[in-house]
Amino acid sequence: MASATSAALDRDVLLHVIDFFDKPGNLRILATCARVCKAWCEPASRCLWRYLPSLHPLWYLLSNRNYAENPRMAAFWEFVDTDDFVKDVIQRHPDQWAHFLEVASFVCGADFASVSTELNLIRTVVKYNEGVTFLPSLHTLFWRHSVPDDTTCLLLCSPSLRSLHVGISRIRLTTTAIGALSNRITQFSPSLEPILSGLPAAAPNLERLTVSDHAVQNTVTFAPHIESLGSLHELVLRTRSFALSPALMRGILEHIPQLAALTTHIADFAEPGSQAVAPALRRLDLLESRSPDLVNFLESGFLRAPVLVSLRIRSTDDEYHAASAQVIPALAQASFAPRLHLLDLSISGDELVSRSPEQNPTFGRLVAPLRTMRELLGVKIALGLHVVSIDDSDLRALAQAWPCVQELELGWLPLGPRAAPPLVALRHFAALCPDLRSLTLTRMMLSRMEGSGVEEKKEKEKAHPLTWLNVKSFTGDDDPEAIARFLDNLFPNLELADPEPVKDPAPNNNIINFQHESSRITVEQRIRRLREARR
Incomplete structure (x- = not known):
């Protein structure tokens, strides 16, 4: 009894260790773990084979060849007879076939681009696997559909499949007419109807279906098949023809x-x-x-x-x-x-709708009807059709309208002299939106900070939780010292960029984006000094 308990504890520890390395970029470590001993092989292999960006590793495993990352399958697969090949593996190397099926059962997610050679291989393997999928644990599948009337996708489906993404590719056919001076290129999209018609039976527990890319389909014919997916919880149709x-x-x-x-x-x-x-x-x-x-x-x-x-x-x-x-x-x-x-x-x-600056509508007036939606926690509004005016009063009205907002992004065309509210308008969000954590605005005016109406916070006063501030552009004169004091007083929890110079800094590392990079760095340096002085 003690030895059984010890073995169970040992396996729990082992699974914990393997899970620790089950992260992107750790494939080599997991492969090393799988070769330590028999006890390590199975749990490490499950992690190693859980997601495949293509089915190529499985085909190399089936052929007992070293896997080489290649955008196309090796020449070996282009000329081999798939039926003879699979039959030969089963008859002459049954252990190799059994190992292939065991490892294939670990795959939970896969991406696949439908190429005729691979389609033949999938159909042959399923045929010799008693007509059932060799990926019984497949949970997520991304299938790039490009072969007309092909239904091989259904052979990989099973009751375990929960998410299917079908990306439809247009096919280009080049034909040359007799006497023509140039080739004629014809584009068409393979029909999705054969796959959808068999999907309810092949994947009865499917919860998420996504169709995307540049497809030209008949919506009327595919809709009844979608209606038969009784377990569907999410439907994504990312193409205009749908x-x-x-x-x-x-x-x-x-x-x-x-x-x-x-x-x-x-x-x-x-x-x-x-x-x-x-x-x-x-x-x-x-x-x-x-x-x-x-x-x-x-x-x-x-x-x-x-x-x-x-x-x-x-x-x-x-x-x-x-x-x-x-x-x-x-x-x-x-x-x-x-x-x-x-x-x-x-x-x-x-x-683009543009009038004289005096006649341009204000941002606040255009979105005023939305101010009745008081329960909003996340708001993203982008007005790219009108040139608008926006000032301090517009931002104050929106801050008053959405007191519960936690993430706010307001976008407008940064055109004209009245398209930049003053920086001091940020005080309205600090005073009226106590839960705001992320704020993104298109443009602001750097005006003088004197008379901003912002009082120094008392020590025991609760600090505002805003951590992310992104103003995409500024106009006006920079005053780094005053700006630093203003922002640090309003939002003391702002996340600053890494003080160490980065060769290619990510744009999301900046709390604000000045016209000059030196201005941003200077403001952040001043904020750091203010924070150090308070410690």
Whole structure:
């Protein structure tokens, strides 16, 4: 009994050690652990083979060859008959075949680019594995689909698969007509329908489906297959040709009531029709869609989502449309708006609306309807269609409207003389947003700090929690000493860049981005001195 307990404890310690090294960049260490002894081999191999950027390592294991990182499969695979090869391994090297299947069972995630040679190999291995997948533990699969009518992807699916990402590639065919002076290039996309039609049976427990890239598909034909995925919790359609109409969105939400996250383009919402009910939908991402469709989607009350808390909207028009000005008011009137906690809104277009500086709308007036959404914790607003004016009063009004906000990013076009509020306006966020931790603004004016209305904090007063401040550009004269005192007094928890010089500093290391790098460094040096003096 004691020896059994000791063995169990030893294995627990071993698993803890292996888990410690199970991090990106530690493949060599894990490979060394797998060769220590039999007791170490299995747990280390599980970590080593858990995720594969391609299936090449498995093919080299099957052929008992040394794996070499190569964008293409070696010439060996281009000319070998896969059926004869696999049959030969099974008959002459059964231990090698058994080892291949054991290691393949460790794979939980894989990326795969569909190449005809590899597709044949997958089909052959599944054939000699009694028709079942050789990746029984596969949890996540990224499949690059480029071969027309191919369904090999389904052979890798099993009840263990939870997440499938299908990236569709366009195929380029070059043909030369008789007497033509140049080749003709034809592009087309392989149909996704054969995969989707068999997916409900092949992966009955699939929870997340993503379709992306530059595909041209018939949305009407693929939608019924998605509706059959009864366990789906997240659906991501990242391609314009998959834009959902009211009928298609209604059908998906009706057949998959447990859907919690939906990412898609929308289209044809001129007459939305009857309401779509999404009882479990918590996150909705509306990718680049026309402003008239978005306005009709929001104003009509088409979507009833009682638990929706996160909304992302991308409004974009090829030509200026008057409906773009109605997106924000329509959003504020939506039935789910008061309950939102996260809002990410971007309004842009190919045509820029600009007037004289006196006639440009203010940022505060454009987003004023959103000030009624008092429960927002994260806000990201980017107005890229209008040249706007923004000043101290605009920032004060937004700070008053969203007292619970923790992350705030405001973006506008930095054009014109009135597109930079004064730096002292930051005091409104310090006074009115006590939980704010991240703040990003497009541009600010470096004005004199005297009379800023900011009093020195008392020792026992709670310090503001803001740690990340990113002002993308500044205008005006620099006064590093005054700026340092101002920022340190407002936000004493700001994270500063590494004082040691870095060869290629990451842009996110800066608390603020001055027009001159020397100014930023000087301000941060002064802040450090102030902090050292308080210790």
